[in-house]
Amino acid sequence: MTAAGVDSSEPVIGLRDVTRRFGAKVALDRVSLSVPRGVVFGLVGANGAGKTTLIRHVLGLLKAQTGSVRVFGANPVADPAGVLARIGYLSEENDLPGWMRVPEFVRYSRAFYPRWDDGYAEELRHTFELPAGTRICNLSKGQRARVGLLVALAHRPELLVLDEPSSGLDPLVRRDILEAVIRTIADEGRTVLFSSHLLDEVERVSDHVCLLNQGRIVFSAPLDELKESHRSLTVRFDAPQARPPALAGALAWKGTGHEWTAVCRGRLSDLAPAVAASGGRVVADRTPSLDEIFLAQVTGSKVPVLEG
Numbered sequence: 440m441t442a443a444g445v446d447s448s449e450p451v452i453g454l455r456d457v458t459r460r461f462g463a464k465v466a467l468d469r470v471s472l473s474v475p476r477g478v479v480f481g482l483v484g485a486n487g488a489g490k491t492t493l494i495r496h497v498l499g500l501l502k503a504q505t506g507s508v509r510v511f512g513a514n515p516v517a518d519p520a521g522v523l524a525r526i527g528y529l530s531e532e533n534d535l536p537g538w539m540r541v542p543e544f545v546r547y548s549r550a551f552y553p554r555w556d557d558g559y560a561e562e563l564r565h566t567f568e569l570p571a572g573t574r575i576c577n578l579s580k581g582q583r584a585r586v587g588l589l590v591a592l593a594h595r596p597e598l599l600v601l602d603e604p605s606s607g608l609d610p611l612v613r614r615d616i617l618e619a620v621i622r623t624i625a626d627e628g629r630t631v632l633f634s635s636h637l638l639d640e641v642e643r644v645s646d647h648v649c650l651l652n653q654g655r656i657v658f659s660a661p662l663d664e665l666k667e668s669h670r671s672l673t674v675r676f677d678a679p680q681a682r683p684p685a686l687a688g689a690l691a692w693k694g695t696g697h698e699w700t701a702v703c704r705g706r707l708s709d710l711a712p713a714v715a716a717s718g719g720r721v722v723a724d725r726t727p728s729l730d731e732i733f734l735a736q737v738t739g740s741k742v743p744v745l746e747g
């Protein structure tokens with residue numbers, strides 16, 4: 440326990456066996472995960488994977504049909520005011536009242552948060568270069584995303600939840616603003632949960648990555664661990680091969696003839712003997728990007744074998 444009575448070992452978010460159906464569609468399928476305090480937790484997955492549905496459970500906007508959700512140790516559906524006051528949230532849709540000007544919207548929003556910091560809100564307005572006199576409906580999509588981010592941040596939340604925060608932001612703004620914001624929050628010991636399609640962005644800022652596919656967790660692990668436990672291997676054979684070798688741990692192959700490359704689960708020391716047994720030799724070995732791991736994990740054997 441800290442002096443403030445916060446148990447720092449207790450996860451900020453805990454989901455246990457959460458299943459959510461919309462009619463016949465299973466949006467979340469027995470999802471269990473734990474988000475420790477002070478980490479940047481990146482949630483990745485293709486369209487429809489269940490990311491927003493998971494975030495809505497964390498915010499208490501959806502009630503778990505089975506299983507349990509705990510945020511700061513509380514049930515967000517039973518105690519929405521207590522939980523939401525500690526969360527900053529930027530939604531994918533980023534619905535804002537178009538008729539208000541930024542300072543009006545800031546005044547309106549501050550009423551919901553006892554810990555709102557006026558000085559910080561004004562500092563963010565300057566950093567984000569948001570004009571005071573323009574109605575929100577006349578701002579660009581990127582500027583509106585920055586207004587949403589300002590309001591999510593200005594009460595210095597313990598947990599920042601960002602659902603696809605990059606939509607509408609150009610690459611410069613993403614790198615300079617969003618990533619700086621995410622790192623600052625984490626450096627201050629607060630927690631960030633964010634979902635994104637942009638795997639290079641997730642890779643740059645996340646401590647922990649969770650991949651959802653069709654409502655199920657494919658993996659959830661510290662980024663370092665995830666990268667250390669995968670290799671991209673290029674294997675060469677003396678005689679041309681019609682098919683890639685049967686290598687335990689290989690998730691997806693591409694190549695042709697003498698040379699084949701695979702993203703593999705495992706370490707080189709475990710994989711090399713199996714490559715040798717298949718008659719090949721490893722000619723290149725590197726750490727794959729998160730994007731490559733994601734594609735290999737999600738599409739796996741469905742990745743077409745390129746015939747050359």
Ligand SMILES: Nc1ncnc2c1ncn2[C@@H]1O[C@H](COP(=O)(O)OP(=O)(O)OP(=O)(O)O)[C@@H](O)[C@H]1O
Nearest residue numbers: 461464465466484485486487488489490491492493
């Ligand atoms: N209110 C709803 N009614 C019916 N189906 C829904 C509802 N909300 C989500 N779904 C379905 O549940 C699945 C998961 O949706 P969700 O929005 O959580 O995915 P996502 O990973 O956030 O996708 P995206 O990246 O496109 O935002 C999808 O098939 C979606 O169509």
